[in-house]
Amino acid sequence: MMDLDELVAAVGASAKYRGIDAALVRRIGQEELAKRRTLKEAIKATKDRLHQVGGAFLAQTMPYDHWLAELQEAAVAGDLRPACRAIMAHHASMRERLPFLDDFYAAIFADLPPIASVLDLACGLHPLALPWLPLAPAARYHACDIYAEMMAFIGAFLPLTGVQGRATTGDVTQAIPPEPVDLAFLLKAIPCLEQLDRDAGRRLLTATPARWLVVSFPSQSLGGRRKGMPTFYEAHFDDLIAGQDWAIRRIAFPTELVFVIDTGRHR
Numbered sequence: 024m025m026d027l028d029e030l031v032a033a034v035g036a037s038a039k040y041r042g043i044d045a046a047l048v049r050r051i052g053q054e055e056l057a058k059r060r061t062l063k064e065a066i067k068a069t070k071d072r073l074h075q076v077g078g079a080f081l082a083q084t085m086p087y088d089h090w091l092a093e094l095q096e097a098a099v100a101g102d103l104r105p106a107c108r109a110i111m112a113h114h115a116s117m118r119e120r121l122p123f124l125d126d127f128y129a130a131i132f133a134d135l136p137p138i139a140s141v142l143d144l145a146c147g148l149h150p151l152a153l154p155w156l157p158l159a160p161a162a163r164y165h166a167c168d169i170y171a172e173m174m175a176f177i178g179a180f181l182p183l184t185g186v187q188g189r190a191t192t193g194d195v196t197q198a199i200p201p202e203p204v205d206l207a208f209l210l211k212a213i214p215c216l217e218q219l220d221r222d223a224g225r226r227l228l229t230a231t232p233a234r235w236l237v238v239s240f241p242s243q244s245l246g247g248r249r250k251g252m253p254t255f256y257e258a259h260f261d262d263l264i265a266g267q268d269w270a271i272r273r274i275a276f277p278t279e280l281v282f283v284i285d286t287g288r289h290r
């Protein structure tokens with residue numbers, strides 16, 4: 024127990040891992056302490072895993088206070104989009120979509136009725152794309168990720184867009200926000216979450232209380248290599264949805280393969 028406390032303190036002392044959901048750090052730390060010979064090795068292994076599931080996507084600095092001030096100014100000026108675009112470039116996952124942002128949401132929402140409530144699981148900076156989302160007026164938007172500072176920033180940003188917003192810090196492999204929504208995003212998250220829990224993808228698809236699920240997989244690695252990833256993830260997705268009576272639309276974008284699922288669940 025002492026080792027675990029020491030490990031959690033050591034991980035939290037580095038700026039990159041500060042404010043990550045404490046239960047997640049403890050869980051990974053415990054697994055690594057059981058596997059590694061020394062505390063030092065366990066600390067390094069814990070940091071490596073946290074890097075893989077989240078840290079690798081972040082820019083070196085994330086000046087949230089400065090960004091919020093810019094967004095507040097942009098809201099007063101009446102156009103959030105340029106500021107959102109500039110900030111989204113600081114998260115690798117969002118940066119990849121910037122070249123086709125308009126087409127991305129136009130295609131995803133093409134066949135959907137008005138969406139009045141959204142859950143954005145493992146959201147990263149994706150909520151900053153809200154000005155591009157054709158949601159119903161005053162829609163509810165709940166965003167969730169493991170970074171407390173990022174979620175405080177997103178929580179302060181959401182009201183600027185006119186949604187009724189909420190941002191929470193949490194590990195979605197342990198608990199899925201329970202309130203039913205029209206649509207849940209699970210964008211490029213399943214490969215990360217399955218590194219923490221092999222069954223996370225299947226569980227999130229079956230247990231997220233949403234009528235529509237918008238799920239995506241990267242079609243290239245962070246370094247830009249394709250390495251057969253689209254084929255690999257498509258086969259994995261087929262496996263995850265096996266046996267489900269869902270209507271599914273597949274949309275291929277240059278860096279991302281998207282599935283829009285109508286689960287038929289009650290709204």
Ligand SMILES: C[S@@+](CC[C@H](N)C(=O)[O-])C[C@H]1O[C@@H](n2cnc3c(N)ncnc32)[C@H](O)[C@@H]1O
Pocket residue numbers: 047076077078080116117144145146147148149167168169170193194195196209210211212215216219
């Ligand atoms: C590849 S990024 C995708 C971000 C966003 N959904 C998008 O598509 O732009 C993966 C995200 O999952 C988050 N994440 C990793 N493990 C998580 C967990 N256990 N619970 C919630 N979020 C998690 C990371 O912090 C990161 O923001």
